[in-house]
Amino acid sequence: MDERIRLALSQYRYEKALKFLATANEILEKGDTDTAANRAYYAVFYAMLSVTALDGFESSKHSGVISYFNHHYVKTGIFSREISDMITDTSIQRDRADYKNFYTTPNDKAQEQIHNAENVIRIVRPYLESSWARIKQSLPSAIFTRTSTRQFTPEKVESKYIIKILRAAMAAPSAKNQQPWEFWVSDDHEINERLSQASPYATPAKNAPVVIVPCYRTNELAVPEMVHIDMAICAENILLEAEELGLGAVMLGIAPLEDRMNYVAEVLKLPENFKPFMIIPIGHPANKRPQEDRYEPAKIHTL
Numbered sequence: 001m002d003e004r005i006r007l008a009l010s011q012y013r014y015e016k017a018l019k020f021l022a023t024a025n026e027i028l029e030k031g032d033t034d035t036a037a038n039r040a041y042y043a044v045f046y047a048m049l050s051v052t053a054l055d056g057f058e059s060s061k062h063s064g065v066i067s068y069f070n071h072h073y074v075k076t077g078i079f080s081r082e083i084s085d086m087i088t089d090t091s092i093q094r095d096r097a098d099y100k101n102f103y104t105t106p107n108d109k110a111q112e113q114i115h116n117a118e119n120v121i122r123i124v125r126p127y128l129e130s131s132w133a134r135i136k137q138s139l140p141s142a143i144f145t146r147t148s149t150r151q152f153t154p155e156k157v158e159s160k161y162i163i164k165i166l167r168a169a170m171a172a173p174s175a176k177n178q179q180p181w182e183f184w185v186s187d188d189h190e191i192n193e194r195l196s197q198a199s200p201y202a203t204p205a206k207n208a209p210v211v212i213v214p215c216y217r218t219n220e221l222a223v224p225e226m227v228h229i230d231m232a233i234c235a236e237n238i239l240l241e242a243e244e245l246g247l248g249a250v251m252l253g254i255a256p257l258e259d260r261m262n263y264v265a266e267v268l269k270l271p272e273n274f275k276p277f278m279i280i281p282i283g284h285p286a287n288k289r290p291q292e293d294r295y296e297p298a299k300i301h302t303l
């Protein structure tokens, strides 16, 4: 598994652990001790997964994750024995809460679950942070790892990643800072299918979990002649940020070809004063290849 994807996965799972912990607390306040015990266990489980993701380890079995974690992280002394006990306790208590007949988790047990989850998260955090920092330092810039992704896994792209990508898009330079862009974002399979027919080369839009169509306004432009240049830079920012996040994307050319532009404008029902620039499917890459080295000294003319 690509190192950037491991990093993204580890961070994603850590955030999920925090989310489960917050939910466990909220649910306990409402008095549902069984569900609180379950959510607290999931906080522990995801904290473990955030660590094991760094090795590229994947297992759908909880017991598999626990034994991998114990073997590689407790027996080796990376984490103390105490974390292993907390993991075992939360797992046993979660099993009782979920499966034991005529049983309701006592309030103090639910609180203990949450306390254990907080501790597990507290213990793994410094390890995660230093691992993340080390990976980030060792990663080459996204400029040198990005390749076009045309096939995606069915996994959804979380909206917070889309927001990060759009933030990067809007960080682009533009002529006289005219910022001509607005973005149409679709996770609607039917719309994406129609977008994939915008040109003979647009098929990657078909099975992408999300498609961004950067568009530009045609009015109130300080330098209308430069608008396509602005949009191209903005599109590249989208691809680079997707790469940074461990996602994949590809540019599907639309502008300046009138027939493609009219087709996409119709599919998206764009307002009169907007034109589509490009179609950019985004998702988790089904496969990843290394970037080819295109550096050619012969193309440089030194004066």
Ligand SMILES: Cc1cc2nc3c(=O)[nH]c(=O)nc-3n(C[C@H](O)[C@H](O)[C@H](O)COP(=O)(O)O)c2cc1C
Residues within 6 Å of the ligand: 146, 147, 148, 149, 150, 199, 201, 202, 204, 250, 251, 252, 253
């Ligand atoms: C303006 C532009 C239009 C493109 N249009 C398409 C397209 O319609 N379909 C497609 O599959 N790829 C499209 N691409 C992606 C290129 O094929 C790809 O960038 C190129 O082959 C280099 O590969 P790489 O992106 O993996 O480095 C386009 C790229 C650019 C910059």
